[in-house]
Amino acid sequence: MIKVKVHVTLRESVLDPQGTAVKNSLHAMDYHEVQDVRIGKYLELLIEPSDRPIEETVKEMCEKLLANTVIENYEFEVEEAVTQ
């Protein structure tokens, strides 16, 4: 099995009200060095290897379902040979 780690984050042009609330809270705790907080999602997929290149398959999944590219960016990393 192949493990794929997907990170979905809001695009930079999109305001992140949750991130802003967390930043304000950190400031209230005197962590004034925090400049910005952006909240995203982390997904782990376990995928059975097939003939199709896995990068291609995962990209398609991200574009179709895992991320909404109107507001979100995605990145993923592929970890080979994970035993079940």
Place this chain on the structure above:
Amino acid sequence: MKFAVIVFPGSNCDIDMYHAVKDELGEEVEYVWHDEADLTQFDGVLLPGGFSYGDYLRSGSIARFSNVMSEVVKAAEEGKPVLGVCNGFQILLEAGLLPGAMLRNQGLKFICRPVELEVVNNETMFTQAYQKNERITVPVAHGEGNYFCDADTLKQLEANGQIAFRYADNPNGSLLSIAGITNEKGNVLGMMPHPERAVDELLGSADGLKLFQSIVKHWRDSHVVNA
């Protein structure tokens, strides 16, 4: 005129929608479960509010791939009226039937109260019973109703008259205070406020009823001879 109210697991405004059409509007209506694969017998499609599939991943993102959605796309392509309210709007956005996406409300709170809307375009099949710039009162109930799209799309929405409703006082941070938009062709409307909850003075407002009456009038004008 015969309407379909699409029911997803987690829909919770389906009964209000059904009631609005059957009892207040006086037209035919049926519930259609999300795995149905035929909408040919219906003249209009209503996607109700709620939390389809628990809003998992993103609101509307999973419902968008249910069986019935390819039929909803087909109905939209055929020019039938398709109305998505609240979660229904979010599903239409995810399905690409309408442009843009929803973000968490700017104030992070779930907002549930009557709001004042302005009818921006009263020449659509959904709004023709309203006056232009008419102020109406319709309730909202959402946590993710902060409409977002890129600058080009926003320009297009304005230029094509696709902005149907605007909030008089923006409650959620939506771009240009957008509360409801149509597709370019004008037969698909998505809106966050709930017109089906404003169909009788007993409910605090009957302003939403005209929206449904507009759809029926448009349909009669184009389908019924000697209307």
